[in-house]
Amino acid sequence: AMALRFSANLSWLFPELPALPARLEAAAAAGFGAVEAAWPAGCPAQELRAAAERARVRIALLNTPPGDPEAGELGLAAVPGRQAAFRQALEAAVRYARAVGCPRIHVMAGRVPLGTERAAVAGEMETTFIENLRYAADLLSQEDMIGLLEPINNRITDPRYYLNTPHQAAAILDKVGRPNLKLQLVRVWVIAQVPGRHEPDSPGELNFPYIFELLESLGYTGYVGCEYAPKGDTLEGLGWLRSYWESRGLQHGGTSEAAK
Numbered sequence: 001a002m003a004l005r006f007s008a009n010l011s012w013l014f015p016e017l018p019a020l021p022a023r024l025e026a027a028a029a030a031g032f033g034a035v036e037a038a039w040p041a042g043c044p045a046q047e048l049r050a051a052a053e054r055a056r057v058r059i060a061l062l063n064t065p066p067g068d069p070e071a072g073e074l075g076l077a078a079v080p081g082r083q084a085a086f087r088q089a090l091e092a093a094v095r096y097a098r099a100v101g102c103p104r105i106h107v108m109a110g111r112v113p114l115g116t117e118r119a120a121v122a123g124e125m126e127t128t129f130i131e132n133l134r135y136a137a138d139l140l141s142q143e144d145m146i147g148l149l150e151p152i153n154n155r156i157t158d159p160r161y162y163l164n165t166p167h168q169a170a171a172i173l174d175k176v177g178r179p180n181l182k183l184q185l186v187r188v189w190v191i192a193q194v195p196g197r198h199e200p201d202s203p204g205e206l207n208f209p210y211i212f213e214l215l216e217s218l219g220y221t222g223y224v225g226c227e228y229a230p231k232g233d234t235l236e237g238l239g240w241l242r243s244y245w246e247s248r249g250l251q252h253g254g255t256s257e258a259a260k
Contacts, residue, residue, distance in 0.1 A: 002216065002219070002221065003216070003245075003248045003250055004212060004215055004216060004220065004224050004244075005033065005034065005221075005222075005223050005224065006032060006033075006034070006223065006224045006225075006226055006241060007032065007034040007035060007036050007060045007061070007223035007224065007225045007226065008023075008027035008030070008032040008034070008035045008036070008226050009035070009036050009037065009038075009225055009226055009227040010023040010024060010027065010035050010036070010037040010040075011037050011038040011227075012226075012227050012228055012229060012230075013027065013226060013228075013230060013234050014026045014027065014230075014234045015229075015230065015234070016233065016234065019043065020037060020040055020043040020047075020048055020051075021043065021047050021048055021050070021051035022051075023035075024048065024051045024052060024055060024057060025051055025054075025055050026234070026235070027055075027057065028055035028056070028057045029055075030234075030235055030238055030241075031241070031242075031245070031252045031253035032057065032226075032253075033057060033058065033253065034057060034058040034059070034060040034223055035052070035057055035058070035059055035060065036059070036060050036061035036062065036223070036225055036227075037059075037061075037062055037063070038062075038063045038066075039062070039063050039064065039065040039066060039093070040062065040096065041065070045095075045096050045099035045100050046099065048100050049099060049100045049101065052100065052101075058101075059097075059100045059101060059102040060102065060103075060104060060223050060225075061102065061104045061105070061106060061148070061223070061225070062093060062096060062097050062100075062102050062104075062105055062106070063075075063093070063105070063106045063108055064076070064077070064086075064089050064090055064093045064105060064106065064107050064108050065089040065092055065093060066108065067079070067082065067085060067089065067110065071114075072111060072114050072160075073110060073111065074108060074110060074111050074158065074161065075107075075108025075109050075110035075111070076089055076108070076110050076132075077107050077108060077109050077110060077128075077129055077132045077133065077136070078109040078110050078125045078126070078128055078129035078132070078162040078163065079110040079111075079113060079125070079128065079162075080113075080121065080124045080125060080128045082110075083128065083131070083132060086132050087132075087135065090105075090107070090135075090136055090139060091139070093105050094139060094140065094143055094145065097143075097145060098143060102145075103144070103145055103146060104145065104146045104147075104148055105140065105145060105146075105147055105148065106147075106148045106149075106150055106184060107132075107133065107136050107147045107148065107149060107181075108150075109129060109149070109161065109162045109163035110161075110162055111158070111160040111161055111162060112125070112160045112161075112162055114160075118160075118162075125162050126172065129162070129163075129172060130172060130175050130176055133147070133149075133172070133173075133176045133178070133181060134176055134178065136181070137176065137178035137180055137181050138178075140180055140181075141178075141180050145180070146180050146181070146182060147180060147181045147182070148181075148182055148183070148184040149163060149169045149172070149173065149181065149182070149183055149184055150163070150169075150183075150184035151163045151164050151165050151166055151168065151169050151184075152164060156194070156195060166183060169183050169184075170183060186220075186222065191208065191211075191224055191225065191226055191227065191228065192227055192228035192229075193205075193206055193208075193228065194206055197228050197229050198228055198229060198230070198231050198237075199228060199230065199231065199237045199238075199240055200228070200240050201239065201240035201243075202231065208240065209244075212224075212244060226241075
């Protein structure tokens, strides 16, 4: 089986370094061949691209901008009345992704607006989401990009997030009917231990060596996104990844002895 490819989420890993280009360089030095990030506010695309080229790292995934975080927004695609803001945010994400050579954009659904009940707005949110996703798919297809949907768990992570199960996401994708929109769960596996959201080898409910073997046996070829809060120093906490590489006969960075 092919070894898995891991991508470092720069919005979570290397928090000891303030700037994204420095985090990208640290990820490359730790052996990652790819990185991803939430919306890279405050980091010019040229700087991130230059760092990626110097470090020979791919930028695999970016999020659409969150909207207005002070108003409690986390994405806009399913939020009624914010369609114009969604289109602006999407266009900004596409421009940035084009400038850094990133082929995938996570289209963030957003939260149930404050002061409303989910049940009361669910129908309107779904209609808004489907319309915005069709618009997004058409724009992304012009750029040869893929849009990803990522459900966020309401029980543990974000109680107000609209898109909260893989089943709901699959049903919406079915209604949208565009081939360049996909479900994030399989494309970029987000790994973090449950319930603490720390390193995969920290104590918790998930058996990551088993999950990695399962993904290999399924022939998974996408990136495995590392999106967790390091307990201490990020590099020290990456022992689990070094162990994975060693157990597969790979050198630091996931390249085989033969490939060198």
